[in-house]
Amino acid sequence: xxxxxxxxxxxxxxxxxxxxxxxxxxxxxxxxxxxxxxxxxxxxxxxxxxxxxxxxxxxxxxxxxxxxxxxxxxxxxxxxxxxxxxxxxxxxxxxxxxxxxxxxxxxxxxxxxxxxxxxxxxxxxxxxxxxxxxxxxxxxxxxxxxxxxxxxxxxxxxxxxxxxxxxxxxxxxxxxxxxxxx
Amino acid sequence: xxxxxxxxxxxxxxxxxxxxxxxxxxxxxxxxxxxxxxxxxxxxxxxxxxxxxxxxxxxxxxxxxxxxxxxxxxxxxxxxxxxxxxxxxxxxxxxxxxxxxxxxxxxxxxxxxxxxxxxxxxxxxxxxxxxxxxxxxxxxxxxxxxxxxxxxxxxxxxxxxxxxxxxxxxxxxxxxxxxxxxxxxxxxxxxxxxxxxxxxxxxxxxxxxxxxxxxxxxxxxxxxxxxxxxxxxxxxxxxxxxxxxxxxxxxxxxxxxxxxxx
Numbered sequence: 001x002x003x004x005x006x007x008x009x010x011x012x013x014x015x016x017x018x019x020x021x022x023x024x025x026x027x028x029x030x031x032x033x034x035x036x037x038x039x040x041x042x043x044x045x046x047x048x049x050x051x052x053x054x055x056x057x058x059x060x061x062x063x064x065x066x067x068x069x070x071x072x073x074x075x076x077x078x079x080x081x082x083x084x085x086x087x088x089x090x091x092x093x094x095x096x097x098x099x100x101x102x103x104x105x106x107x108x109x110x111x112x113x114x115x116x117x118x119x120x121x122x123x124x125x126x127x128x129x130x131x132x133x134x135x136x137x138x139x140x141x142x143x144x145x146x147x148x149x150x151x152x153x154x155x156x157x158x159x160x161x162x163x164x165x166x167x168x169x170x171x172x173x174x175x176x177x178x179x180x181x182x
Numbered sequence: 183x184x185x186x187x188x189x190x191x192x193x194x195x196x197x198x199x200x201x202x203x204x205x206x207x208x209x210x211x212x213x214x215x216x217x218x219x220x221x222x223x224x225x226x227x228x229x230x231x232x233x234x235x236x237x238x239x240x241x242x243x244x245x246x247x248x249x250x251x252x253x254x255x256x257x258x259x260x261x262x263x264x265x266x267x268x269x270x271x272x273x274x275x276x277x278x279x280x281x282x283x284x285x286x287x288x289x290x291x292x293x294x295x296x297x298x299x300x301x302x303x304x305x306x307x308x309x310x311x312x313x314x315x316x317x318x319x320x321x322x323x324x325x326x327x328x329x330x331x332x333x334x335x336x337x338x339x340x341x342x343x344x345x346x347x348x349x350x351x352x353x354x355x356x357x358x359x360x361x362x363x364x365x366x367x368x369x370x371x372x373x374x375x376x377x378x379x380x381x382x383x384x385x386x387x388x389x390x391x392x393x394x395x396x397x398x399x400x401x402x403x404x405x406x407x408x409x410x411x412x413x414x415x416x417x418x419x420x421x422x423x424x425x426x427x428x429x430x431x432x433x434x435x436x437x438x439x440x441x442x443x444x
Contacts, residue, residue: 033239
């Protein structure tokens with residue numbers, strides 16, 4: 001699948017921890033596209049901000065590489081979560097919400113998300129494209145949790161369904177995603 | 183625990199995608215160290231997620247990379263004591279200190295043993311010098327004593343010459359008749375078996391008086407013998423070790439007469 005082999009990844013991590021500029025440039029070339037994709041799936045319709053987030057993500061990778069623990073997961077997984085968290089943080093920032101002209105949360109955001117899901121039907125990218133294969137009641141929950149960063153409690157409230165159901169549906173949706181990814 | 187059931191619960195996907203709660207994450211990480219098959223399953227999902235993401239990558243505008251590299255270049259100058267870079271420097275410094283400490287330790291140990299060895303050598307030399315000095319002092323004292331006796335005006339020198347039994351034997355008796363002191367200087371007395379010694383006698387009115395025993399090895403050293411106030415002659419005999427009560431005249435080695443009569 002064109003991913004770096006384990007040895008290369010270890011070498012890369014080591015070089016990054018030594019603050020090697022060439023290794024960092026290599027990292028950017030190999031992963032910026034994948035990370036930019038996830039950022040754009042969360043920070044929709046604002047390429048300028050998405051660029052800013054990508055820049056912030058790579059600076060954070062450089063600064064926090066020492067906190068990366070290989071025993072807890074692959075380098076990409078760690079970076080993907082940094083990118084997702086940075087995007088969601090932006091999504092939740094006051095400035096962004098004002099710029100999106102949303103007045104109230106969370107209903108408006110949810111409605112927006114639902115609308116976006118419909119709007120993006122044509123040009124959905126990355127994981128979102130895969131979400132379309134899920135059943136709608138599953139897809140909405142994954143959207144809210146993964147792309148909007150809502151907690152399970154918040155989702156239960158928004159969707160007016162029991163917390164247990166939220167958990168089960170999300171877990172099932174993720175298992176289905178795993179099958180699609182294979 | 184049924185690991186397969188746990189894997190099929192969707193926890194791996196929740197964990198990898200950052201959707202697991204804090205307690206779920208902690209539990210998963212704990213179980214990962216216990217069940218290697220969990221790690222295998224986690225890696226498998228991570229790889230497929232990464233593969234999918236790479237295939238569906240969106241190339242960012244080229245100017246972003248330049249901005250990122252520029253921003254990162256500025257970062258190392260902001261190193262502080264709490265940063266990782268600072269920590270690395272401290273680690274290097276710490277290693278240097280430890281290395282320096284070991285070099286110092288080795289050096290000091292070497293110096294210590296070298297100094298100890300030198301000290302031991304000097305002590306030995308000192309001991310030998312002291313022994314030499316003691317010996318020399320003893321010899322000097324004997325020479326001085328001898329000189330005193332020899333040069334004293336009150337002393338009579340009795341030259342004892344060899345008898346027929348021992349023609350080469352010779353010794354001098356220095357006799358201070360006022361203070362009764364008798365000294366003997368062996369000039370040439372043949373060596374004796376270890377169970378025999380020479381014995382000096384004073385002859386007073388033809389009766390022998392024991393003046394003590396000596397060895398042939400006391401050659402040329404002045405010996406203080408027993409006192410006698412009277413003596414017409416001195417004689418040396420060979421006796422059993424420790425001396426005899428009366429002289430064995432057949433073994434008389436040398437004899438010398440004094441001026442004293444009576």
